[in-house]
Amino acid sequence: MAEVTDQETDQRHGSVYRVAGAITISRAATTQREIDALPDPLTIDLSEIERMDTVGAWLIYRTVRDRGAKVIGASRDEVSLLKQVGEFDKPTRVVPDEPHNFLAGLRELGEWVTEAGVTLVGLLGFFGATLIGFANVIRRPRRFRVNAVVQRFDVVGVRALGIIGLMSFLIGIVIAQQGSVQLRQFGAEVYTINLIGRITVRELGTLMTAIMVAGRSGSAFAAQLGTMKITEEIDAMRTIGVSPVEALVIPRVIAAVVMMPLLAFWSMLLALTGGGIFVWLSLDIPLLTYIQRLQEVIPITDMWVGIIKAPVFGFIIALAGCFQGMLVQGNSEEVGTRTTMAVVQSIFLVIVLDSVFAVFFSNIGWI
Amino acid sequence: MRQGDPIIAVRGLRNAFGEQVIHDDLDLTVCRGEILGVVGGSGTGKSVLLRSIIGLQTPQAGEIEVLGENMVGRSDDEAKNIRRRWGILFQNGALFSTLTVAENVEVPIREYFPFIQPPLLDEIASYKIAMALLPPDAGPKYPAELSGGMVKRAGIARALALDPELLFLDEPTSGLDPIAAAGFDELIRSLQKRLGLTVFLITHDLDTLHSICDRVAVLADKKVIGIGTIPELLALDHPWIQEYFNGPRGRAAAESYEGAGA
Numbered sequence: 001m002a003e004v005t006d007q008e009t010d011q012r013h014g015s016v017y018r019v020a021g022a023i024t025i026s027r028a029a030t031t032q033r034e035i036d037a038l039p040d041p042l043t044i045d046l047s048e049i050e051r052m053d054t055v056g057a058w059l060i061y062r063t064v065r066d067r068g069a070k071v072i073g074a075s076r077d078e079v080s081l082l083k084q085v086g087e088f089d090k091p092t093r094v095v096p097d098e099p100h101n102f103l104a105g106l107r108e109l110g111e112w113v114t115e116a117g118v119t120l121v122g123l124l125g126f127f128g129a130t131l132i133g134f135a136n137v138i139r140r141p142r143r144f145r146v147n148a149v150v151q152r153f154d155v156v157g158v159r160a161l162g163i164i165g166l167m168s169f170l171i172g173i174v175i176a177q178q179g180s181v182q183l184r185q186f187g188a189e190v191y192t193i194n195l196i197g198r199i200t201v202r203e204l205g206t207l208m209t210a211i212m213v214a215g216r217s218g219s220a221f222a223a224q225l226g227t228m229k230i231t232e233e234i235d236a237m238r239t240i241g242v243s244p245v246e247a248l249v250i251p252r253v254i255a256a257v258v259m260m261p262l263l264a265f266w267s268m269l270l271a272l273t274g275g276g277i278f279v280w281l282s283l284d285i286p287l288l289t290y291i292q293r294l295q296e297v298i299p300i301t302d303m304w305v306g307i308i309k310a311p312v313f314g315f316i317i318a319l320a321g322c323f324q325g326m327l328v329q330g331n332s333e334e335v336g337t338r339t340t341m342a343v344v345q346s347i348f349l350v351i352v353l354d355s356v357f358a359v360f361f362s363n364i365g366w367i
Numbered sequence: 368m369r370q371g372d373p374i375i376a377v378r379g380l381r382n383a384f385g386e387q388v389i390h391d392d393l394d395l396t397v398c399r400g401e402i403l404g405v406v407g408g409s410g411t412g413k414s415v416l417l418r419s420i421i422g423l424q425t426p427q428a429g430e431i432e433v434l435g436e437n438m439v440g441r442s443d444d445e446a447k448n449i450r451r452r453w454g455i456l457f458q459n460g461a462l463f464s465t466l467t468v469a470e471n472v473e474v475p476i477r478e479y480f481p482f483i484q485p486p487l488l489d490e491i492a493s494y495k496i497a498m499a500l501l502p503p504d505a506g507p508k509y510p511a512e513l514s515g516g517m518v519k520r521a522g523i524a525r526a527l528a529l530d531p532e533l534l535f536l537d538e539p540t541s542g543l544d545p546i547a548a549a550g551f552d553e554l555i556r557s558l559q560k561r562l563g564l565t566v567f568l569i570t571h572d573l574d575t576l577h578s579i580c581d582r583v584a585v586l587a588d589k590k591v592i593g594i595g596t597i598p599e600l601l602a603l604d605h606p607w608i609q610e611y612f613n614g615p616r617g618r619a620a621a622e623s624y625e626g627a628g629a
Contacts, residue, residue: 024530025476025480025483025529025530026480028480028482028483028487028491029480029482029483029484029487030482032487053530054494054498054530054562055491055530058490058491058494059487062490084561085494088494088497088498089494089497090493090496090497090503091490091493091503092469092492092493092496092497092503092504092505092506092507093469093506093507094467094469094470094473094485094489094492094506094507095467095469095470095507096467096507096508097507330511331464331510331511332464333464333465333511
């Protein structure tokens with residue numbers, strides 16, 4: 001389709017904008033530029049136009065509105081289209097108003113502080129609700145959901161064996177390799193075994209497992225409960241008379257608390273195996289000697305330190321996951337943010353608690 | 368193309384998921400300038416038919432022509448020129464949740480006409496929002512802040528962003544109260560008249576069928592078993608059609624439009 005624009009400037013009559021062909025959205029930017037370039041008073045001649053869409057009509061309408069341009073040669077359809085466009089001239093904003101930068105910063109800081117406070121109080125409240133749920137279940141053991149708990153054991157524990165085992169095995173190798181390189185400088189390569197034994201059993205086995213469980217199961221808890229919240233399943237449960245804490249939170253908390261020490265122990269074993277294989281292949285220390293040395297250098301209290309921490313971490317992870325899941329409101333986007341927050345919160349709390357434990361166990365003499 | 372020419376032509380369409388055959392040898396023609404209502408029981412493949420026509424679902428067999436172009440086996444790039452000539456309202460609005468209503472309306476414009484800049488872009492969005500009869504304060508709101516009816520109106524505003532020739536609506540009045548549904552019917556009718564649209568409309572709403580549809584297509588037995596005005600359909604002696612239009616709800620809807628329709 002031929003599209004010709006013709007602009008004339010005449011001192012007496014002002015300028016005339018004459019469009020032939022189509023005035024549509026595909027030429028909107030050009031048309032606007034051409035109109036802007038013409039001086040007032042402006043006359044728009046539509047007599048040679050073939051097609052006009054709402055955007056074209058809008059361009060002409062706003063020229064008339066803002067610059068008092070005169071329109072000539074419009075057909076009946078075009079006149080009615082222009083009139084309709086004018087009816088809907090109700091400007092709206094595209095994005096919500098944003099306050100002044102400094103104020104916005106202050107407000108954000110305030111919101112962040114309140115949010116942190118509210119979350120902390122909410123988490124404590126949720127902790128209380130979970131304890132009450134436990135008490136109820138203990139008083140009426142028939143309300144304990146065995147099937148749900150066993151199913152969670154499978155999901156949280158058994159299915160995590162592979163990935164946690166592989167991760168721990170590789171970490172054992174890395175510790176052995178890095179340790180032996182450093183210790184070689186002092187001619188103390190044989191102490192690599194002490195390093196592997198104590199660090200994996202006392203610290204890393206439990207900590208890495210907790211991080212993996214937080215990423216794997218804590219996030220799943222938040223996403224599951226969050227989705228159930230959006231689809232109103234949790235509301236449905238409440239109205240039927242099933243307590244969501246008893247039906248959803250408690251099985252997950254039990255699963256995490258029971259599975260964490262087992263997984264942590266598994267992780268320690270695999271890390272020691274990885275380290276042992278490296279020591280055997282790289283330092284020529286036979287596996288049997290390695291095991292003997294481990295028995296000598298790892299005090300049994302290290303084992304207790306590792307295992308005692310595990311259920312506490314599991315509890316924190318399950319609690320944070322379920323708590324964030326229950327906080328989901330409104331849209332599906334929030335499931336994503338809440339899941340992220342659950343993982344960040346639980347890993348953060350796990351590390352904070354880990355340092356508290358470290359100081360505590362050292363002070364009671366389990367060194 | 369003139370009024371009355373076919374704008375959508377589906378011939379011999381076959382769709383199946385695994386063993387389950389949804390459509391078998393389905394034919395359907397939509398004429399330019401009409402509002403066609405598509406009805407059928409749950410699971411008869413109304414939404415699948417829509418998805419096949421707009422190219423979201425590749426059929427196993429058959430031909431689909433939209434706006435004179437073959438749609439089957441087209442790459443996304445090739446389909447782009449057709450896509451800008453239609454607008455679609457999905458059942459739940461499908462607004463982009465991270466964008467405001469006005470930004471949602473601007474998405475197709477930005478995509479196809481990147482040279483259109485604010486303030487013109489914002490003015491076009493405002494105009495479309497007003498045309499969908501949304502209040503001006505709806506522009507800067509996020510979809511989560513809107514009611515069900517407003518989400519549908521915002522969806523219409525986005526569907527109309529590029530002045531389409533063809534509008535697909537998937538259950539536009541479901542989930543709306545009767546007053547909002549009637550308002551929505553009126554909106555579709557007035558937009559169709561004003562902009563010369565062709566509307567392909569999937570619905571369960573008998574009132575919508577009676578009040579705004581020029582023709583109705585009935586989906587059953589994996590085919591379109593009848594297409595025409597409601598009296599024409601009633602002349603066909605198919606049990607589902609009879610039950611649908613002559614059931615208690617169907618009769619009530621028919622009676623309330625008898626005076627107006629004549």
